[in-house]
Amino acid sequence: MIGYLRPDGRKGIRNTIVVVYLVECARHVAHEIAEAFRGGPVHVIGFPGCYPNPYAARMLERLCTHPNVGAALLVSLGCEGFDRHGLKDAVRESGRPVAVIGIQANGGTRRSIQDGTAWVQQTLAGLEHTPRVAMTPGDLIVGTICGGSDATSGLTANPAMGIAFDKLVAAGGRAIFEETGELIGLNHFMAARAATPALAQEIIACMDKTEAYYRTLGHGSFAAGNADGGLTTIEEKSLGAYAKSGQSPISGLLKPGDEPPQAGLYLLDVIPDGEVRFGFPNINDNAEIAELIACGSHMILFATGRGSVVGSAIAPVIKVCANPQTYRRMADDMDVDAGRVLEGRGTLEDVGSEIFALMQQVAGGALTKSEALLHREFILTYKSFTPIGPACLPSAA
Amino acid sequence: MTARVLPLLRLAASDKIAVAARDLLAGETVVVEGIELVLRHNVPLGYKLALLPIAAGEKVEKYRVPIGSATADIAPGDIVHTHNLQSDYLPTYTLEAGRKFGETGA
Structure with missing residues (x-):
């Protein structure tokens, strides 16, 4: 690289x-x-x-x-x-x-x-x-998101990306997962993985804020297609989304624009602070991708079941397709066929290794499918945040 | 490579539901961890099927994590989805619900 x-x-x-x-x-x-x-x-x-x-x-x-x-x-x-x-x-x-x-x-x-x-x-x-x-995996910051999710996202693509994230963190890299609106219901599971008790408190407070914010707006981060794809509730969608965080301890809680200070897994809080002001926290996937990139992400791992086609300005997006039926229909848009696990054509570990290898190829200049198709979506809307407190980054304190 | 392809995945031993690992057809007989079911409905990939009885009001778990509460009694072989399961956190939006919302003029 x-x-x-x-x-x-x-x-x-x-x-x-x-x-x-x-x-x-x-x-x-x-x-x-x-x-x-x-x-x-x-x-x-x-x-x-x-x-x-x-x-x-x-x-x-x-x-x-x-x-x-x-x-x-x-x-x-x-x-x-x-x-x-x-x-x-x-x-x-x-x-x-x-x-x-x-x-x-x-x-x-x-x-x-x-x-x-x-x-x-x-x-x-x-x-x-x-x-x-020269670059090594230890130099990389990688963000992860899932979009166009269905019930396969949490079975194949997200856990495989979690395995790739564990490999990245073990190699000294920095990994960021987010979508706090799509982690509702996992509050205490995440807090249990926090590097310090004070960070665990910050994560709980962040999730309480998230739930209150969406309650005011009337419904959660759940699109009609999620239900068509077999997902019934926000906490079920969250369960799948959460799998992409892998097994590493959570080293810190970031807000948009904060760069992770050292190797580890970080949670990005995307929900605005204060009263509900400017509408939905992130009106679509690209709003979240832009925030992950603003945190320094060199590239984005994107799990999709229904079949999202988006890329991004600035950072390449690697599409990990969770659903084998979607992959056959949209192979031109997909970098990784994670749904093959459901058909017995490989294990989650195989797919996780493939993603980790692909991350290094993309870092070395190989184009992702969305890059080659000139997908360069970008969106930025109004939000308001207060800065993170010292407990959010224990290693930097 | 795993050669064994299961029709339904029970993600944790304590789960009362399983997830379709491919499109399943009404009339198929499936066996999940000793529980035999004759399917009464088509079950699309990713949809949830009850393996054991679930009472109205009971929390439904997937991978040992609660994903909501049953809104009706659910029998083995029933599909578990928005018609009989609701979030304990936030309501689920569907296009059908959105159309009803529009009709009220709200």
């Missing part, structure tokens, strides 16, 4: 330029700039809201300075509330090339697309000289 060395010493597995719209009104220009490099390492991310939000500002700062990112072009309309100067300064201080295109000041759409495209062209040439560096 050979990665890209960043000025802060972090190592990336991709060398991408992000084109960042700072309000919906700038999104078209951002997409037109990236379209000139279709298929190339130029990804669009951004925030649609006009009104400022500290969570969104932190997310975009963490994403623009992610180890997989080599440079950032910020596209501003000019009158939005997002602090473009603060973001530009943060990217520059990270040692990355950065520029701001202000559409109003720059004379409108056409000239902004021209100027942005020229900047990306020039910057791409410069990125060819990014220093390369």
Whole structure:
């Protein structure tokens, strides 16, 4: 595995330029700039809201300075509330090339697309000289999610990903699982795995917050397709989702944008703090993927039973298909056939080893199915968080 | 490689339900850990089937973890799903429930 060395010493597995719209009104220009490099390492991310939000500002700062990112072009309309100067300064201080295109000041759409495209062209040439560096599994941060779940997700893909996670942690890597809204019912099982009693208390408090939040919203993190796929209740869905955490002790509790400080398994709290303000915590899977990436995840392991097709900007997504019927129907979108366990064509251990090997190939540059199909979904919405307390990261205290 | 492919998976010995490991057809006879059942319904992959009687109000366990409470008496061979099992935490959303919600104008 050979990665890209960043000025802060972090190592990336991709060398991408992000084109960042700072309000919906700038999104078209951002997409037109990236379209000139279709298929190339130029990804669009951004925030649609006009009104400022500290969570969104932190997310975009963490994403623009992610180890997989080599440079950032910020596209501003000019009158939005997002602090473009603060973001530009943060990217520059990270040692990355950065520029701001202000559409109003720059004379409108056409000239902004021209100027942005020229900047990306020039910057791409410069990125060819990014220093390369050897990487081991111990350098990796990997996030995991399940989406389009059915009753097979918890039988095959999630436990196999848990085995791969155990291998990653044993190799000195950092693993992040999340979807606290889909861990309801497992509260005390997770607390029992916490590295310290104080962390166990934090996990219980986090899960109480989660349940109260969804109760206010009226229903849990459960899509109609989950029931069609045989899942009956949120706690049954949770049970499957939980399997992807593997067997390692839980070393810490993160919030979006917090990077795990050292080797181990971490839980990411995705539920906003305080009163219910901005609607559903994560309106779809990509909102959670973006948060895992903002925590430094180099890549994402994604278990699906019904058959999700999404990828992501910035970090490759490895699709682990839980359902053998879905795999046969959608093999072009799936990287791993975990459902074969149900048909006696392998064991969970076989699939876990295959996933761990694939993670290293992807880190070395191999494209995932969703990457090759140019899936680069991204979404960021309003949220609010208070910072984590000292008990959440015992090893860093 | 495992050669043995079970039609139904009982994930823990104390579970009263099992999970279909493939699409099962009405009329099939299946044997799970000594319990023989003649299927009265088609059971799609991943769906749950009662192996033992479950009383209304009883917590239903999968892999030894409670996944909700029975809303009706459940007999061996019954499918266990949204019609007879509900969450102890949050209601389950289905498209059918969503349509009813829309009809009330709420």
